[in-house]
Amino acid sequence: MAGSRHRKRAADINGSLQGSLHHWQSALQADLKVSYISQNLYMSDPVKYPYFYRTIPNELHLCAAIDKLLKYFGWKWVNIISTNDESSVRAIEIMKEGIERNGGCIALHQSCPHQSICSSVELQKFYRAIKQSSAVNIYYSNKNGAFFLHDLWNLQANVKRGRVFITIAEVEKKDNLKHFNIRNKFFIFKPYKKAMPNFYKFIREMIPVRLASDVNSKHWWKVLCDSRCPKKIRRDCNSTLKKVVVAHCLGTFLGSSYSVYNAVYAVAHALHNMIMSGSRNGITWTRENMDVLDSLPWKLHRYMRRLHFKNGLEEEMYLDENGDLTSGYNILNLNFLPNITLEYKVVGRYNPHAPPGQDFTIDEKAIIWENSFTQVRFKLSEVLIQTDMDTCTTCPDDQWSNQKRDACISKMITFLSFEEPLGIILTSISMFFFLITTAILGIFIYYRDTPIVRANNRHISYILLISLILCFLCSLIFIGQPNEVSCILRHATFGITFSIALSSILAKTITVVIAFQATKPGSKLRKWMGSRVSNSIVLSCSLIQTVLCLAWLFTAPPFAYLNMRSEIGTILIECNEGSVIAFYCVLGYLGFLAGVSFIIAFLARNLPDSFNEAKNITFSLLVVCSVWISFIPTYLSSKGKYMVAVEIFAILASSAGLLVCIFIPKCYIILLRPERNNKKDLRKI
Structure with missing residues (x-):
């Protein structure tokens, strides 16, 4: 009798819907959404999405189901790889909270900047991290898709034997599996279906x-x-x-059919209930008044909310207050059978709407474990599964876990030291140019009365050479273990000394322009000739940089910092800039001086002055600008002690560029071609 009543009611529903379903099609698409695939947990908000319904549980229950499985078997160490779409990020946060609440630890979490799948580069990074891991690995990706068999093979190839892999996507089956040796180590969570x-x-x-x-x-x-x-x-x-x-x-392309099946039944029952409710109110649904349905699509929501019906399988179906079907998840065990076929076997279920204690069930006898898993990871009985670790603790920041994950060991302290090869090379280069610059300064002092030294203000040349000596020496402050003093002196010392060097070059360049203009009849620039103007330019330009550096040191000075997150297993001692804005202001001012000097020198390169060195200055500043333009992206992309090495290289390269381009040609004439060191030949240079 019950079966005949059900068939009669189904026939009534079918007859009632024949004439009105096409009227409702556009209205349903416009206002009411019944999803059979979206697990997005934010869509369960009845305030923001009051007209959204689904016949699949949201991923909040998926997180709880995974936590239940981990807790049941006592698995403590967990690696997670996930996508970073908004819903997945929140779901992983909830999952982490549950794992830690149950005494577990997150060994590694890697996220991919995609909504559905991780790239091969990101996967390889994850594989390298978990290669030696003893943790359970959760792959929270391909949420509404499936793994290719090749992807699954890569996953298991990069996970040690005796480890578990938990996924939320099925594997796409193929008809030829003889080239794939898939081991039985995968648990898959999929929405319940029948x-x-x-x-x-x-x-x-x-x-x-x-x-x-x-x-x-x-x-x-x-x-x-x-x-x-x-x-x-x-x-x-x-x-x-x-x-x-x-x-x-x-494969698995029919996997959502059960959810579609329930979605159709849900809409059909809601429409039937609404039509029958109208009949009881004296409304007769005829072709003439069917069009009224199009203007009242919101009425259907009343009948969708908290809908209770039986589908064609005689299963009781409910939609809760959030518009979600009160369903749960099946826990599947993926088995690679001896006849070279893949089999999904339901070994458990999670139903969040079941009474407490009955919401999570596991059939241990149905699980087919990998051989190495049963021998190494677990001691099995019909009563209890004991793990090799009952509890886990988080290591202090200055320590990390050993390879076996059973003890904390001290992290290795690292910095750019004088003893390591990179430090030795940079120190040697710095000392080499220091000696060369000192020798050139001695040569210029010794030959101070010759025309080539006296050209373009020899006192400015002395200041420039001394500032370059200090630049080569201050690069040594960047090497060695950082401390409060060295961190404060690093950038401030270089910023001031290199600004003096660039100010000297600017003074030299302006001197060339004034000297050319002063030779014209009636020029008023003759009074600006002499060392007073040049010295004023050097003093004022370097004073501005000094003020910037002092303001930096008094407001937010650099400080020594222990970076424990930069590299796994190491503590990097580095200098924190304190104020990033001040750091880039100091560099920006150096760039401004170099840019102005370069423009003036470039415009004055062909002036017919007797001692014009503007060509050499132009080329030297071109080297400096090239070095510092390439420095910024290289610096930002470097980490740890290599970031410091990039800074040292930029200091040495820019200082050496000024030294070589400006002074080496003059030293060549002084030492090797002394006959050219006269006013007549200098006019040709």
Whole structure:
């Protein structure tokens, strides 16, 4: 009797819907959404999304299900790789809280900047991190998709034997598995589903007339004619398609059918209830007043909310106050069978709506463990599974866990030292140029009365050489273990000394321009000739940099910092800039001086002055600008002691560029071509 009543009610529903379903189609698409695939936890907010319904649980329950599995088996150390879409980020936060609340520890969490799948580069980074890990690995990706078999093979190849892998996506099956040796180490969480009566018969016999204009759908149905398809869905038709991979024939492309099935039943029952409610109120639904439905789409929400019905499988279905179907997750065990086939076996279930204590069930006997897993990881009985670690503690910041994850060991302290090869090379280069610059200064003092030294203000040349000596020496402050004093002196010392060097070059360049203009008849610039103007330029320009550095040191000075997060297993001692704005202001001012000097020198390079060295200055500043323009992206992309090495290289390269381009040609004439060290020949230089 119950069966006949149900069939009669189904017939009533079908008859009532025949004339009105097409009127509701556009309205449903516009206002009411019934999803069969979205697990986004934010969509359960009834305030923001009051008209969103789904026949699949949201991922908040998925996180709880994974936490239950970890707690059941006592798995403590967990690696997680996930995508960084908004819903997944929040879900992982909730999952982490549950793991830590149950005494577990997150050994590693890597996120990928994609919504559905991680790139090969990101996966390789994750593989390297977990290669020696003893943790359970959770792959929270491909949420609404499936793994290719090759991806699964890569996953297990990079995880040690005796380790578990938990995923939220099934694996796409193939008809040829002989090249893949998949081990039984995968647990997969998928929304609950059940076989539907006559569904595969419908797939085999349906004539897709309405899909004739849809090329993709038409192709989908034609593929099912392939002889390699399983008999349960193979269609009896002739296909002219070439032999291609028929993934949806062999795999998981029908996985959402149960949710679609329930979605259709939910909408059908809501429509039926609304129509029957109208009949009881004296409304007769005829063709003449069917159009009223189009203007009242919001009425259906009243009947969707808290909907209670039976689907075609006689299963009780409920939609809760958030519009979610009160369903749960199946826990699948992926097995690679001896006959070279893949099998999904339901070994447990999580139903968040069940009474406490009955929400999570596991059938241990149904699980097929990897051989090395049962021998190494667990001691099995029918009563209890004991792990090799009952509790875990987080290591202090200055320590990290050993390879076996059973003890904390001290992290290695690292910095750019004088003893390591890189430090030795940079120190040697610095001392070499220090000696060369000192020797050049001695040569210029010794030959101070010769025309080539007296040209362009020899006193400015002395100041420039002394500032370059200090620049080469201050690079040594960057090497060695950072402390409060060295961190304060590093950038301030270099900023001031190099600003003096650039100010000297600017003074030299301006001297060339004034000297040329002063030779013109009636020029008023003759009074500006002499060392007073040059010295004023050097003093004023370097004073501005000094004020900037003092303001930096008094407001937010650099300080020594122990960086424990930069590299795994190491403590990096480095200098924190204190104020990043002040740091870039100091560098920016140096760039400003170099830029102004370069422009003036470039414009004055061809002036017919007797002692014009503007060409040499132009080339030297071109080197300086090139070094510092390339410094910024290189500095920002470097880490640890290599970041310090980049700074030292920029200091040495820019200082050496000024030294070589400006003074080496003069030293060549002084020492090797003394006959050219006269006013007549200098006019030709």
